[in-house]
Amino acid sequence: MTENLNQMIENIKVDAHNKVALADSLTDLDDLLSQFIGKKGSLTNLKTELRNVTPDLRPTIGKQLNEAFQSVKAEIEEKIEALRTSINTFDGGFEDLTVGLAQISTINPGLVGHMHLVSQTTLILEDTFLRMGFSIEEGPEIETDWHNFEALNIPPSHPARGMWDTFYLDTQVPETQLLRTHTSPVQIRVMQAKSLPIYSVMPGRCYRRDTPDARHLATFHQIEGLVVDKGITFSHLAGTIDTFTKAYFGEDINSRLRPAFFPFTEPSAEFEITCTICRGKGCRTCSNTGWIELGGAGMVDPNVFEAVGIDPEEYSGFAFGFGIDRLAQMKHSLPDMRQLAEHDFRFLSQF
Ligand code: DAH
Numbered sequence: 001m002t003e004n005l006n007q008m009i010e011n012i013k014v015d016a017h018n019k020v021a022l023a024d025s026l027t028d029l030d031d032l033l034s035q036f037i038g039k040k041g042s043l044t045n046l047k048t049e050l051r052n053v054t055p056d057l058r059p060t061i062g063k064q065l066n067e068a069f070q071s072v073k074a075e076i077e078e079k080i081e082a083l084r085t086s087i088n089t090f091d092g093g094f095e096d097l098t099v100g101l102a103q104i105s106t107i108n109p110g111l112v113g114h115m116h117l118v119s120q121t122t123l124i125l126e127d128t129f130l131r132m133g134f135s136i137e138e139g140p141e142i143e144t145d146w147h148n149f150e151a152l153n154i155p156p157s158h159p160a161r162g163m164w165d166t167f168y169l170d171t172q173v174p175e176t177q178l179l180r181t182h183t184s185p186v187q188i189r190v191m192q193a194k195s196l197p198i199y200s201v202m203p204g205r206c207y208r209r210d211t212p213d214a215r216h217l218a219t220f221h222q223i224e225g226l227v228v229d230k231g232i233t234f235s236h237l238a239g240t241i242d243t244f245t246k247a248y249f250g251e252d253i254n255s256r257l258r259p260a261f262f263p264f265t266e267p268s269a270e271f272e273i274t275c276t277i278c279r280g281k282g283c284r285t286c287s288n289t290g291w292i293e294l295g296g297a298g299m300v301d302p303n304v305f306e307a308v309g310i311d312p313e314e315y316s317g318f319a320f321g322f323g324i325d326r327l328a329q330m331k332h333s334l335p336d337m338r339q340l341a342e343h344d345f346r347f348l349s350q351f
Helices: 002-022 026-037 044-050 058-087 098-106 116-132 159-163 186-194 234-248 302-309 324-332
Strands: 142-144 177-179 198-207 219-231 256-262 265-274 291-300 316-323
Touching: 002 026, 002 044, 002 058, 026 058, 044 058, 116 198, 116 219, 116 234, 116 324, 142 316, 186 198, 186 219, 186 302, 186 316, 219 234, 219 291, 219 324, 234 256, 234 265, 234 291, 234 316, 234 324, 256 291, 265 316, 291 324, 302 316, 316 324
Parallel strands: none
Antiparallel strands: 142 177, 198 219, 219 316, 256 265, 265 291, 291 316
């Protein structure tokens, strides 16, 4: 028993020493205090065991236990003191968090939170379009199948639905509610709710059942544009896109429209801009074409006007939609879009 106790005391000392070395918070250290020398601590418990030690050995073991107790206590308290001092290097300590934050921000401005790059980009886009005379509208992220597809000239089971891998919600009638796959359904809501003419942009979060990669996210952001008025033509669309491109990226970046297909516009176009990485010379990012695709656009399909009760004989319009995350990626030459969805402080604090 005596030998055992001897060994136990030594083992506990080593254990305590190792745990103190690993502890890096005041809470950890408080826990260690109670674990080893608190009322029910392992060293405290051994004191009751002393009763079973033969009287001749009791003083020696007692002394050993006492010393172990004191040294473990001192080791933990020393570390607590050291940690407190390092935390309190700022004058006011952390009692008043606002004071602490203000002090941190003068030492390292990046340490204080700021708007995420995607939010900053959204605000700049909104500002750019506001200056061009557009209003800003929003719509819900949980949409009906009707707004997200049907009213946009994509009937149920239409093969064009394959363009958007959709998260359907398990509520109400199956396959009637979903997470919007693009911001285009907001066009429908705006045309239903607002009076004509319409000059609006609609930013927001969208969702697709996609595997994220360097150029795609499953949760991402788009900005939609919609103009409905009398006498709107394709050249208004081209002019608007080019004005926006130059306002946002600078005068040396051009835009172009190439034929494409979208069910809700006719004719439809893909909207490309000069590659911002190589400024049009050709590089790996733009597959040596000098151009990067930003989004889709086109003249609003008469079927879409009919779905919301606008007379396509009297009114015409154009629409466009593009990825905000993609835009931020282009503007800041980000190699991997997934960085926008992760929360790596070192990455985020650069913007
Ligand atoms: N909603 C389309 C998408 O996410 C992009 C788009 C294409 C929007 C053409 C438009 C448009 O408004 O006219 O793939």
